[in-house]
Structure formats: C-alpha cells, structure tokens
Amino acid sequence: MELPIIGDIIRLSRDPKDSLRLSRSNLEFWVNLLIISWAVAFAIWQGVGFAITVGTVFAIWAILSVSLNLVVGFTGLLSVAHIGFFGIGAYAMAILTSDAAYEQLRTEAIPTLGWPFFAALPVSVGVAGLVAVVVGIAFNRFRDDIYVLVSFGFAVIAFNVFLNWRSLTRGAFGIHEIERPAIGGWVFDGELEFLALVLVSLAVVILIAWFLMTSSFGRVLTAIREDEQATEVFGYQVTHYKLAIWVISAMMAGLAGGLFGSWTTFVDPNSFVLMESILLVSIVILGGLATIWGSLLGAMAFVLLEEGMRFLPFLPSEFVGQGRQVVLGILLVVLMLFRPQGLVGRYKL
Amino acid sequence: MATTDNGTQQPTAEPTVGISNGTDASGAGMLLELVAVSVRYGAVVALNRASLGVQRGELVAVMGPNGAGKSTVLKAIMGLAPVVGGTVYLRQEPLSVATHEIVQEGIAFVPQGRRVFTHLTIEENLEMGCLHLNDKAEQAQRMDAVMELFPILHRKRRDLASQMSGGQQQMLAIGRGLMAGPEVLLLDEPTLGLAPIVVKEVFEKISEINERLKTTIFVVEHNIKSVLDIADRAYVLDKGRVAHDGTPASVRQSNILTDVFLGRIDAG
Ligand SMILES: Nc1ncnc2c1ncn2[C@@H]1O[C@H](COP(=O)(O)OP(=O)(O)OP(=O)(O)O)[C@@H](O)[C@H]1O
Ligand SMILES: [Mg+2]
Numbered sequence: 001m002e003l004p005i006i007g008d009i010i011r012l013s014r015d016p017k018d019s020l021r022l023s024r025s026n027l028e029f030w031v032n033l034l035i036i037s038w039a040v041a042f043a044i045w046q047g048v049g050f051a052i053t054v055g056t057v058f059a060i061w062a063i064l065s066v067s068l069n070l071v072v073g074f075t076g077l078l079s080v081a082h083i084g085f086f087g088i089g090a091y092a093m094a095i096l097t098s099d100a101a102y103e104q105l106r107t108e109a110i111p112t113l114g115w116p117f118f119a120a121l122p123v124s125v126g127v128a129g130l131v132a133v134v135v136g137i138a139f140n141r142f143r144d145d146i147y148v149l150v151s152f153g154f155a156v157i158a159f160n161v162f163l164n165w166r167s168l169t170r171g172a173f174g175i176h177e178i179e180r181p182a183i184g185g186w187v188f189d190g191e192l193e194f195l196a197l198v199l200v201s202l203a204v205v206i207l208i209a210w211f212l213m214t215s216s217f218g219r220v221l222t223a224i225r226e227d228e229q230a231t232e233v234f235g236y237q238v239t240h241y242k243l244a245i246w247v248i249s250a251m252m253a254g255l256a257g258g259l260f261g262s263w264t265t266f267v268d269p270n271s272f273v274l275m276e277s278i279l280l281v282s283i284v285i286l287g288g289l290a291t292i293w294g295s296l297l298g299a300m301a302f303v304l305l306e307e308g309m310r311f312l313p314f315l316p317s318e319f320v321g322q323g324r325q326v327v328l329g330i331l332l333v334v335l336m337l338f339r340p341q342g343l344v345g346r347y348k349l
Numbered sequence: 350m351a352t353t354d355n356g357t358q359q360p361t362a363e364p365t366v367g368i369s370n371g372t373d374a375s376g377a378g379m380l381l382e383l384v385a386v387s388v389r390y391g392a393v394v395a396l397n398r399a400s401l402g403v404q405r406g407e408l409v410a411v412m413g414p415n416g417a418g419k420s421t422v423l424k425a426i427m428g429l430a431p432v433v434g435g436t437v438y439l440r441q442e443p444l445s446v447a448t449h450e451i452v453q454e455g456i457a458f459v460p461q462g463r464r465v466f467t468h469l470t471i472e473e474n475l476e477m478g479c480l481h482l483n484d485k486a487e488q489a490q491r492m493d494a495v496m497e498l499f500p501i502l503h504r505k506r507r508d509l510a511s512q513m514s515g516g517q518q519q520m521l522a523i524g525r526g527l528m529a530g531p532e533v534l535l536l537d538e539p540t541l542g543l544a545p546i547v548v549k550e551v552f553e554k555i556s557e558i559n560e561r562l563k564t565t566i567f568v569v570e571h572n573i574k575s576v577l578d579i580a581d582r583a584y585v586l587d588k589g590r591v592a593h594d595g596t597p598a599s600v601r602q603s604n605i606l607t608d609v610f611l612g613r614i615d616a617g
Pocket of ligand 1: 522
C-alpha cells in the first residue's frame with residue numbers, strides 16, 4: 001500500500017483541494033498512522049517502564065483478538081465464548097504453578113503442584129483445546145443468532161465454574177503466587193523479558209493465523225462464511241472445518257490465558273467476566289473482520305484507550321474501567337454507522 | 350434452514366415396481382431416479398409422491414409454476430430437503446449418503462441463485478469444486494476444459510467473483526459444478542434474471558455440456574420454450590405432483606402447460 005500513498009502525496013502537493021477526497025479514500029492509512037503515532041507518543045511521554053507494561057497488555061489482547069477473528073471474522077461465527085478459554089488457560093497455569101504455601105487463608109487451600117512455567121503453558125493450551133472440542137461439538141448444530149446465545153451461555157458457565165469450584169480455583173479469593181517463567185536458573189522476573197516472551201508468542205500466533213488463512217483450509221472457511229450449504233454441496237464437511245478452527249482459536253486463547261496468569265501472578269474470576277468477552281468481540285469488529293492487521297490495530301487502540309484514560313485529570317481512577325467501556329461503546333456505534341467494515345476490514349458484520 | 354443429513358432418505362416400504370411415470374422409461378434403467386418421493390416443510394407438502402428420473406446421457410427438463418416443487422426435486426437428491434417418503438436411486442442403488450458425500454457419487458449441484466463465493470477469485474471458486482482431487486494435473490486439465498467452455502472465466506480468472514455480472518457468475522457456477530467431474534449435473538434455474546442474449550448463450554452451453562462432454566443433465570427451468578428446444582424429455586410439476594412426463598413434442602402438443610400455469614387442473 002506504500003506506493004499509492006506516495007503518489008497521493010505528490011498529487012496533493014499539486015492540488016491541495018484534493019485533500020478531502022484523498023483523506024476519505026485513504027482512511028485506512030490515516031487510521032494506521034494515528035494509532036501507531038499515538039502508541040509511540042504514549043511510550044515517549046510515559047517512559048520505557050510504562051511502555052513495557054502497555055506492550056505486554058497489548059500483546060495478550062492481540063493474541064486474543066487475532067485468535068477470535070479466526071472464528072468471528074474468517075469463519076463468520078459470532079462467539080462471545082472466548083474469554084472462557086482465556087480463563088481456562090489462566091487457571092490451568094495458576095493451579096499447576098502457584099505456590100500455595102504463600103496463601104494466608106488455609107481454609108481455601110488447593111494442592112501445591114509446583115510445576116515450572118514452561119511445563120504448565122502447554123497444558124494451558126491443551127486444556128483450553130480439549131474443552132473447546134467438547135463445546136464445539138455441541139455448538140456445531142447452531143448458527144447465526146442462536147450461536148451468539150449459546151456462546152454467551154458458555155462464557156457465563158465458565159465464569160461460574162471459576163467462581164464456585166472452590167476446591168480447584170479458590171473461588172473469589174483467587175490464586176496468588178503464580179510462577180514466572182524460568183529457563184534453568186534464569187527467571188523472567190524482569191518486565192522486559194516477559195514482554196519479549198509475549199511478543200514471541202504473539203508472533204507465533206500471527207504466523208499460524210496467517211498460514212491458516214492463506215492455505216486452502218482458510219479458503220474453505222471463507223466459503224463457509226459466505227454460504228455454508230453451497231460449501232457442503234461440494235463435498236466439504238462443514239462441521240469438521242468449523243470445529244477445527246474453533247479449537248485452534250480456543251487453544252490460542254488458552255495460551256494468552258497462561259501468559260496472563262503468569263504475568264499478573266494472580267488470577268481471580270473477575271478477569272473473566274462476560275463483559276471482557278464482549279469488549280473483545282468489539283475489538284475484532286472495530287479492527288475489521290477477517291484481517292489480522294485489523295485485530296492488531298484494534299487491540300492497540302483498545303489498550304491505549306484504557307491506559308490513556310488513567311491519565312485524564314478529571315476522571316477518578318475508579319471510573320477508568322467504566323470509562324473505557326463507554327468510549328468503546330460509542331466508538332463501536334459510530335464506526336458501525338459510518339464504517340461497518342471496521343478500521344481496515346473487508347467484510348461487514 | 351432445513352439442512353438434513355443422511356437418514357432422511359430412508360427407503361420406505363413403497364412398492365418400487367408399478368409406480369407409473371407415464372412412459373415408464375425405467376425399463377432401460379435410470380441413472381438417477383426419484384421414486385414416489387414426498388417432501389414436507391411443516392404443513393407444506395412440497396413434493397407429493399413424485400417420481401422423476403434421468404437416463405445416462407439424457408438432458409431432462411423440470412418445469413412448473415412458482416412453488417410447484419421444482420427446486421425441491423433437486424434438493425431431495427442432494428439431501429437438502431426433509432424427505433418423508435419414497436427413495437432416491439442412483440445407478441439403481443438407494444442414495445443415502447450425507448450431503449457432503451454426494452459429490453463423490455458423481456452428482457454436482459448448481460443451486461438456484463448461483464451462490465458463487467463472491468470473496469474468492471474465479472480460479473479459487475473453480476478449485477472449490479474439486480476437493481477430492483489430489484491429482485494436480487487432472488485438476489489443471491479440468492480447469493482448462495471449463496475455461497475453454499467459458500472463455501470469460503479464463504480472462505477474468507484472477508478477479509473476485511463479486512466483480513462479475515450475473516451471467517458470468519452463472520457460467521462460473523456451472524463451471525464450478527463441472528470441476529467435480531460429475532456424471533450428472535443438477536441445474537436449478539440457470540437463466541433466472543439474465544438478459545435474453547445471455548440466456549441464449551447459457552442454453553447453448555448447457556446443450557454443449559450434454560452433447561460434447563456427455564454429461565447427464567437434470568435442469569429446472571422456467572424458460573419453457575428454450576429448454577424444450579434442447580431437452581430430450583420433460584416433466585411438468587404442479588403442486589408437488591408430476592402432472593406430465595414426456596418428450597418436448599408431447600408437452601407442446603398437450604394443453605398441460607397452459608392448464609398448469611393458469612391453475613386449470615386440480616392436482617388432487
Ligand atoms: N425451507 C423451506 N421451508 C418451508 N417451506 C419451503 C422451504 N423450501 C420450499 N418450501 C415450500 O415448498 C414449496 C416448493 O418449493 P420449491 O422451492 O421447490 O418451489 P419451486 O418450484 O422451485 O419454485 P420457484 O419457481 O419459486 O423456484 C413451496 O410452497 C415453498 O414455499
Ligand atoms: Mg426453485
């Protein structure tokens with residue numbers, strides 16, 4: 001996309017009146033520029049330490065939104081279940097690695113398994129995948145509006161399991177002292193090392209997503225998205241394809257969950273409420289359906305909004321959470337009105 | 350959506366002999382045949398003990414007014430309609446596989462309204478038609494054959510299907526069906542909504558597919574005059590029943606079409 005933009009700039013310098021038309025046709029370019037420069041400005045303004053934190057939060061949300069886009073955008077299954085798999089990944093990490101000896105409240109003790117991070121991470125991914133197989137088989141008969149509803153049901157059930165299966169999750173107390181990654185004696189307790197780890201994970205997720213979507217497998221998903229029955233008529237067992245992408249996407253969410261648990265070293269059910277799932281779907285739609293880059297931009301804009309609002313002088317810190325929801329809600333409505341395909345997307349919802 | 354899997358086309362205890370379909374062409378053995386098939390959508394009886402068939406190499410037309418059950422005939426074959434009675438036979442064997450397996454049995458379906466994948470290119474659409482072909486050389490050969498039949502597809506092969514006109518999309522839909530290398534091609538209203546000049550071209554192509562490529566064709570068409578010109582045999586459906594079955598000449602001679610289209614016969 002570089003070349004047309006250079007061409008535009010040349011044309012603009014000749015005829016400034018063109019700018020309005022061009023700024024419309026190049027909206028995507030300006031959106032990219034805006035978000036990236038906003039991120040850079042933010043990092044410079046708040047310093048490296050804060051930028052590292054924001055970068056880590058971004059990478060985790062980006063893994064979630066890219067993976068959710070595989071299901072919502074590429075395959076056309078509107079699911080709000082994603083946060084459940086994120087939670088499963090985080091809890092798997094917490095339960096396997098946390099050191100319960102630190103817990104103050106002995107009545108809510110869970111066994112100390114003391115696994116290392118790198119042994120627990122594949123389990124986070126695997127358990128999320130296993131649950132997704134079972135849930136996905138049950139979901140396969142549904143589509144469209146009903147699909148949203150059943151996925152809603154799953155998110156609610158997952159939250160309630162985190163909250164009420166106390167012998168496993170310690171319920172509302174949450175689990176502390178989750179292990180940080182270590183290779184040999186080298187512990188990733190520095191934030192920069194952790195940032196590197198999540199960015200590498202994000203890169204792997206992007207690579208897998210890109211590979212899937214440019215393969216013939218991805219082409220069938222695109223076809224399913226457009227016309228499930230016509231796809232089936234040509235010999236594609238649609239249910240298998242839908243299940244496969246669902247499970248892959250859930251495993252990526254499990255990965256994000258495992259990383260998140262280890263990064264915060266604490267999990268409790270509040271991180272996995274349905275609202276987070278809806279925010280996530282909004283990010284995917286805002287960024288653009290069926291575009292990996294759009295999901296990255298969406299996640300970046302979201303994290304900047306959230307973190308940026310902490311610095312609004314007139315906004316008390318306890319309203320930051322609600323504030324970001326209001327802003328995101330408004331953005332979503334405005335965007336759906338004027339740009340239903342999202343910031344850089346190809347499809348309308 | 351009434352997407353039914355296998356199990357809906359259970360052979361019933363219906364006697365399969367003596368089901369009269371007029372001239373009883375089944376003596377020679379139909380390649381694809383519906384025997385006393387009934388389809389019901391809730392209270393709506395879309396097909397009522399309808400018996401139709403196509404012999405190897407034939408081009409058979411199905412005609413009738415809107416809502417007569419024409420599309421339902423093809424959907425019943427594809428396992429896409431809730432069959433409540435009767436049996437679909439392919440090569441004299443009951444056809445009872447799931448929808449996604451039917452293409453491997455040698456039947457390709459070109460649905461009403463074209464339904465090409467608009468977000469894919471022409472080439473990708475065509476490739477979608479031959480999933481079970483691991484032989485790349487064979488795939489390329491079929492694509493060449495399809496593009497030779499429809500040169501426009503070759504010229505636009507890298508364009509998105511959404512950028513094509515209705516007529517071009519129809520050619521693509523037929524081409525995608527041919528990519529499966531079918532023995533029988535099921536066409537549902539291939540000329541619906543097309544300009545007269547394009548309609549003529551589509552009919553020529555259908556005739557060519559039947560005569561040159563030796564593909565058996567079962568075509569639903571509202572364009573009666575044109576389809577009777579190319580068909581070997583024709584069925585007239587009315588309110589889910591077969592009202593007439595015979596050669597194009599017999600259809601032209603009888604009053605059946607005017608009766609059916611003006612609602613002058615009582616299907617009961
Ligand atoms: N999915 C469905 N659900 C309920 N009723 C249906 C469904 N599909 C078809 N029908 C009904 O079955 C009957 C036959 O429909 P069918 O589509 O086979 O007609 P058709 O002859 O192809 O008509 P057209 O010329 O309009 O395409 C109609 O009365 C129609 O309303
Ligand atoms: Mg029809």
